[in-house]
Amino acid sequence: MRLGIFGGTFNPVHSGHLRTAEEARYKLCLDKIIFVPSGNPPLKEHDAVAASHRYAMVVLGTASNKDFIVSDLETVKRGKSYTVDTLRLIQKKYAGDELFFILGTDAFFEMPKWHQPEKLTGMTDFVIVARPGVGFDAIEDSPYIQSVESRDDAYTCCSLVSGRSAFLVPVTQIDISSTGIRRLAGRKKSIKYLLPASVERYIKKHKLYVPSSK
Numbered sequence: 648m649r650l651g652i653f654g655g656t657f658n659p660v661h662s663g664h665l666r667t668a669e670e671a672r673y674k675l676c677l678d679k680i681i682f683v684p685s686g687n688p689p690l691k692e693h694d695a696v697a698a699s700h701r702y703a704m705v706v707l708g709t710a711s712n713k714d715f716i717v718s719d720l721e722t723v724k725r726g727k728s729y730t731v732d733t734l735r736l737i738q739k740k741y742a743g744d745e746l747f748f749i750l751g752t753d754a755f756f757e758m759p760k761w762h763q764p765e766k767l768t769g770m771t772d773f774v775i776v777a778r779p780g781v782g783f784d785a786i787e788d789s790p791y792i793q794s795v796e797s798r799d800d801a802y803t804c805c806s807l808v809s810g811r812s813a814f815l816v817p818v819t820q821i822d823i824s825s826t827g828i829r830r831l832a833g834r835k836k837s838i839k840y841l842l843p844a845s846v847e848r849y850i851k852k853h854k855l856y857v858p859s860s861k
Contacts, residue, residue, distance in 0.1 A: 648678040650741060651774060653749040654721075654730060657684045658695045659850060660708040661828055661842040663821040665715075670818040671749050671774050672714060674801040679716050680749070681737070682709060686721035686728040696855050698722040707845040729762040734770050746771045747814070751778040756789065764791070769809035779822045783815050832856035 653668050660682075668680045684701045695701070702722040709715035720736055721728040730748075738746065748771045755775050758764045768791045777783060786792055786805070792813065793806040803815040823841050831838050833856050838847055850856065 648741075649676060649745045649747065651675070651677045651680040651747045651749050652683060652734065652737060652771070653680055654683040654685060654733065656695055656825070657682070657701050657705050658825045659701065659828060659842060659846055659855070660684075660705045661823050661825060661846075662840075663823040665708060665712075665843070666821055667751075667776050667818050668715065668749070669712070671747075671776060671816055674816055675747065675774060675814060677747060679714050681716045681718050683718045683720060683733060683737075684722050686724045687726065700849075700853060700855060704846045704849055707849055708843045710845065711843075731763045731767045731770065734767070738770070747774045748772070749774040749776065751776055752781040752783065752786070753778050755791075756781070756785070758789075758791065765809070768807050769811060772811050773807070773813040774816055775813055776816050776818045777820070779820050783817075786815060829856045833858060 651668070651671055655664065657664065668682070671677065672680050682705050684698065684705050686698045699722065702717065702719055706717050709717055718737070720733055734746070734748065750773070752775055755773070758767070761767065775786070783803070787795065791807050791809070793808045796804045796806050801816070805813040805815060807813050828838050828841055832850060835857065838850070
């Protein structure tokens with residue numbers, strides 16, 4: 648199978664995440680998308696709620712799509728979570744399957760700050776999706792991009808220095824952010840329609856992101 652690996656803090660997961668995953672899935676003919684909520688990432692958001700809450704929200708938010716899977720590889724892990732280690736575990740679990748690591752342009756440009764980025768770029772092919780305000784214009788300035796190989800309506804294929812490929816995928820620009828949702832929830836403002844109703848209910852039930860939350 649062709650599997651997309653979509654990692655992130657998902658604090659909380661929202662409609663922009665879900666639409667991005669769906670468009671990457673059908674544009675690259677992926678069989679499944681595996682969401683991997685982060686556990687204790689080195690560059691953790693200071694206001695990230697517990698990994699168990701973020702995992703539960705992703706499970707709820709993806710439940711209606713049979714092509715979405717949620718992995719708890721990072722959320723059950725103690726200590727720091729590094730992407731290279733997570734990918735190694737996924738490769739072992741899905742041995743024989745073709746893997747594609749999905750991330751936004753903003754995250755790709757920050758990869759030099761990640762743990763063992765050169766090793767990471769050689770482990771799998773990449774799917775790089777445009778983010779609001781961060782397009783592909785400067786992609787060839789990345790130290791990991793070797794050349795642009797081909798372009799079509801669905802994606803642009805690039806060669807990585809590691810010998811792997813990167814697919815630049817334009818997706819619907821839904822200008823929704825987890826930061827904005829947390830800010831609204833903290834002010835007790837409506838977050839309806841920014842994320843799945845099931846996730847909205849979970850946030851309200853557990854009083855997440857409000858000042859009194861622990």
